[in-house]
Amino acid sequence: MKIAEDNPPVLSALDRPNSYIGRSVSRPNIKRLAQGRGQYVSDVMLPRMAHVAFVRSPHAHARIKKIETDAARKSAGVIAVVTGAGLAKVITPWVGVLTHLKGLKSAPQNAMAIDRACWQGEAVCAVVARTRAEAEDACELVEIDYEPLPAATDMETALDPNTPVIQPSLGDNLCFERKLDAGEVDKAFAESDAIVETTFIFGRHTGVTNEARSIVADWNPGDQRMTVYQGTQAPHMMQNLFAKHLGIAEHQVRVVTKDVGGSFGIKVHCYADEMATVALAKLLKRPVKFVADRIESFVTDIHARDHRIKAKIGVKKDGTITAFEIDDLTGVGPYSMYPRTSGIEANQIVGLVGGAYKCPNYRAQARVVFQNKNVMCQYRAVGHPIATAVTEALVEMAAAKIGIDPLEIRRRNLVPDDGYPCAAPSGLKFERLSHHESLAHLDAMMNYAGLRAEQKKLRAHGIYRGIGFASFIEVTNPSAAFYGVGGAKITSQDGATVKLDAQGSIIVQSGVTEQGQGAESVLAQVVASSFGIAIDRVRVITGDTDNTPYGGGTWASRAAGIGGEAAWQAGKALRANVLAVAASILQAKPDDLDIRSGIVVDKANGTERLPLEELARIAYFRPDTLPDGIQAELIATRHYVPRQWPFAFTNGVQASYLEVDIDTGFVKLLKHWCVEDCGTVINPQLVDEQIRGGIVQGIGGALFEHCRYDERGQLLNGNMADYLVPMAAEMPDIEIGHVVTPTADSELGAKGAGEAGTAGAPGCVMNAINDALRPLGAKPLTDMPFTPDKILRALGKV
Amino acid sequence: MNDHHCDIALTVNGEPVSERVEARKTLVDFLRDDLALTGTHIGCEHGFCGACTVRVNGEIIRGCLMLAVQCDGAAVETIEGLSDSGEIADLQAAFERRNALQCGFCTPGVLATAQDLLKRGGVPDRATIRAHLSGNYCRCTGYHAIVDAIESVAEARAEGRAKGGSS
Numbered sequence: 030m031k032i033a034e035d036n037p038p039v040l041s042a043l044d045r046p047n048s049y050i051g052r053s054v055s056r057p058n059i060k061r062l063a064q065g066r067g068q069y070v071s072d073v074m075l076p077r078m079a080h081v082a083f084v085r086s087p088h089a090h091a092r093i094k095k096i097e098t099d100a101a102r103k104s105a106g107v108i109a110v111v112t113g114a115g116l117a118k119v120i121t122p123w124v125g126v127l128t129h130l131k132g133l134k135s136a137p138q139n140a141m142a143i144d145r146a147c148w149q150g151e152a153v154c155a156v157v158a159r160t161r162a163e164a165e166d167a168c169e170l171v172e173i174d175y176e177p178l179p180a181a182t183d184m185e186t187a188l189d190p191n192t193p194v195i196q197p198s199l200g201d202n203l204c205f206e207r208k209l210d211a212g213e214v215d216k217a218f219a220e221s222d223a224i225v226e227t228t229f230i231f232g233r234h235t236g237v238t239n240e241a242r243s244i245v246a247d248w249n250p251g252d253q254r255m256t257v258y259q260g261t262q263a264p265h266m267m268q269n270l271f272a273k274h275l276g277i278a279e280h281q282v283r284v285v286t287k288d289v290g291g292s293f294g295i296k297v298h299c300y301a302d303e304m305a306t307v308a309l310a311k312l313l314k315r316p317v318k319f320v321a322d323r324i325e326s327f328v329t330d331i332h333a334r335d336h337r338i339k340a341k342i343g344v345k346k347d348g349t350i351t352a353f354e355i356d357d358l359t360g361v362g363p364y365s366m367y368p369r370t371s372g373i374e375a376n377q378i379v380g381l382v383g384g385a386y387k388c389p390n391y392r393a394q395a396r397v398v399f400q401n402k403n404v405m406c407q408y409r410a411v412g413h414p415i416a417t418a419v420t421e422a423l424v425e426m427a428a429a430k431i432g433i434d435p436l437e438i439r440r441r442n443l444v445p446d447d448g449y450p451c452a453a454p455s456g457l458k459f460e461r462l463s464h465h466e467s468l469a470h471l472d473a474m475m476n477y478a479g480l481r482a483e484q485k486k487l488r489a490h491g492i493y494r495g496i497g498f499a500s501f502i503e504v505t506n507p508s509a510a511f512y513g514v515g516g517a518k519i520t521s522q523d524g525a526t527v528k529l530d531a532q533g534s535i536i537v538q539s540g541v542t543e544q545g546q547g548a549e550s551v552l553a554q555v556v557a558s559s560f561g562i563a564i565d566r567v568r569v570i571t572g573d574t575d576n577t578p579y580g581g582g583t584w585a586s587r588a589a590g591i592g593g594e595a596a597w598q599a600g601k602a603l604r605a606n607v608l609a610v611a612a613s614i615l616q617a618k619p620d621d622l623d624i625r626s627g628i629v630v631d632k633a634n635g636t637e638r639l640p641l642e643e644l645a646r647i648a649y650f651r652p653d654t655l656p657d658g659i660q661a662e663l664i665a666t667r668h669y670v671p672r673q674w675p676f677a678f679t680n681g682v683q684a685s686y687l688e689v690d691i692d693t694g695f696v697k698l699l700k701h702w703c704v705e706d707c708g709t710v711i712n713p714q715l716v717d718e719q720i721r722g723g724i725v726q727g728i729g730g731a732l733f734e735h736c737r738y739d740e741r742g743q744l745l746n747g748n749m750a751d752y753l754v755p756m757a758a759e760m761p762d763i764e765i766g767h768v769v770t771p772t773a774d775s776e777l778g779a780k781g782a783g784e785a786g787t788a789g790a791p792g793c794v795m796n797a798i799n800d801a802l803r804p805l806g807a808k809p810l811t812d813m814p815f816t817p818d819k820i821l822r823a824l825g826k827v
Numbered sequence: 828m829n830d831h832h833c834d835i836a837l838t839v840n841g842e843p844v845s846e847r848v849e850a851r852k853t854l855v856d857f858l859r860d861d862l863a864l865t866g867t868h869i870g871c872e873h874g875f876c877g878a879c880t881v882r883v884n885g886e887i888i889r890g891c892l893m894l895a896v897q898c899d900g901a902a903v904e905t906i907e908g909l910s911d912s913g914e915i916a917d918l919q920a921a922f923e924r925r926n927a928l929q930c931g932f933c934t935p936g937v938l939a940t941a942q943d944l945l946k947r948g949g950v951p952d953r954a955t956i957r958a959h960l961s962g963n964y965c966r967c968t969g970y971h972a973i974v975d976a977i978e979s980v981a982e983a984r985a986e987g988r989a990k991g992g993s994s
Contacts, residue, residue: 053926055923055924055926056923056926059922059923059926059928059931060919060923061931062928062930062931062934063919063922063923063928063931063934063938064866064906064907064910064919065865065866065867065905065906065907065910065934065935066866066910067866067931067932069865069868069932071865071868071869072859072865074863160860162849162851162852236966237964237966238966239868239870239876239878239930239932239933239964239965239966240868240870240930240932241870288930288931288932289930290868290930290931290932291930291932291966291967292930293966322872323870323871323872323873544929544930545928545929545930545931545967546929547926547929714925714926715926718926718929718968718969718972721968721969721971721972722929722966722967722968722969723969724969725968725969725970726966726969748871748873748875749870749871749873749875749876749964750873750875754964754966755969755970756960756961756962756963756964756970757956757957757958757960757961757963757965757970757973757974758954758957758958758960758961760957760969760970760971762953762971762974763969763971786969
């Protein structure tokens, strides 16, 4: 068995005795999960709990003329049948806009459609019954008279004058538009020796969390409180939204998030059917449970990545990249998703294209349009897989055109490692990145020269292997610049409370959440280190708005970098509090003491002075023995938000080695590499596994995953037999390497590692396929996913 | 159909169970809803994802593709039983050590499938392990760590057998 490399980098500020920083310690929650003793929302059962099933629109666009519910109401076990109009009496509609995305517009969205359904799958009527099966039986008895309306499904024609306007109140189908023109693009193209121009298509795909979206809402009229058990990444954000739209105060809402069966950005949004479930609980004064089935997941979980990008790069003979230009078009469904909006993905793409390179000339246009399809919004690595694929494919196509090696063109154009701080042409600011060191590490790790030799040899035998690369940058640790400045109540700060219990152990309460990434492990590691105690004496509590400091949750790779820093500072603060008490007991100076492995010691020589058990005993049970004026404060809370930089940026480079069967068009992935720089590595194993999982998710988009719609807006493959996801047999082994460039914005120096894998993998695989097929004269493939059919077409075989 | 019920008697994790169930009820719904054995999960309900994998009469099956009534007289084993009996303790320990699970939702099914392979003996190569897992969907790990963990247990058990110990 391979054990993750366990060599902590030199970390002077963090170099505490018995530090857990940089060590691959086991996750505190892993045993429970491995024994099937997790507590997922889909497992929650409460007294008097009812189940809701939804009747959903079979049409992409239809007027709802009449809903006949009598037969359903009489069905066995039915408690209530509620239409959109009925529910609107309990919950108000919302509009998914952010003021800093200038011009972004959307129409009010209701928890259930009232007069009109705008996508196939939108909930139209709710049936609440004793069991889910009885609710589904009754759904079949609800008769809805629809008048089908023309559906606008093609993003290319969304803005044409003869295309129906989906939301008449908005005037047109344009949701958001952004233009950018930096440097001297036309001049740069004119001075180029070669220009590559092509169109990229990215297939709409989705998160396919193994546990579908799940929620149990419990309204208790006795204490006027709503307790919501929800598989969400952002409990405090949801607390705010439930309160706001039910017309109650935030303190009346408690959101509890225990184990979550996968999230990946799917579970960080406000879903209409979850809002409906909460409203039904309020209406019916009892707990109501909704667990999406797989088909519901496919038609209502946010989709992402549906982009068509016309792109252009200019290059000189010496390999200097002269300019980038993109024209991005994306269709996001009938509403901008609430509350993060559906404009962020395109906005990110505009910001990120070319961001790793020195080239100052960059022009971009992005248009986000409405369609009668399921909503699109932020999914793992938001925009990065697209921006990276476009940039890196252009770079490799340019290299091929002028005949230089794909690594060499990067060496000549990537921003030098000593060229920071700097800003991208789009204005994004970079503190410090390590593209060149990462590239050199990758080159050695994969034995690039050896692979090229092997590739050449095998081509002579009719075996076509390809090597592709993708350098990438990745936004992490967002400040208020992401959402707060746009008016959304999504906090960018996070807090941690650390307390000493009566036996001298530590409890950590944090506003970030855990969906399996290892956030709880990271929190335990940093607190154990900064406070000075063995990690098995640290218990972490997350996912409960009643019992954690106000925080943003886990998304945008923020848990370690932001939540971790808050916990680090809270651990230090508690150490100071504890040492003040210890000093009074020991008649010493606090500065002369430290806490190591749960024992107060002399800082100078480590002599053991007082175990924490004894300190806790005195402080809690014999405070009368402490000197006058000494009140033990064995709890400390600290908050943290990045202030120096709007975002931390991580960087890295990936490589893919694969073989294309030119007779069948099948791609066999042989190996994948990634060198990543996420700043301080708190837990090498967790970082590596985040990257591996992220890479495979990116590979899914490159090779398999596609929400296929017909022109009527019907999803054709909304099940796991027809929508392909990466499975074990097709995936390669993945080797990970690290470069460590901590951010100076925090003491911990951690950036984030959750999305880098997904950001780089699709472009890297695309480049490898095109590298494999280049000697055969195939037209470069730029239309993801790269199915065997598309590969055979590129080869002219079908 | 919803008034159609059947009486069934079976053992679940070695304990005798007698229940009246709807004829249409799947095994996984029976385990989760009627017996509160929530360690077995529901991912897709159409036999693809493997989250509901359990053992029936020694064979791994999809709990969503088998009806509860089909289990009359059968011996059903779930993750709760496999954990409590200690049968897969080494496998669970390897998964923990190697961080071969993240959200953990697929893990009970993955462990049952892995044990099914390991029971056959020998040390399967990585491709064989991957092929055997090809019906278990994991969105978190990318599979590499799962393959590592299973490989390490296969090696350890083979070594144990070579030394004459029990597997």
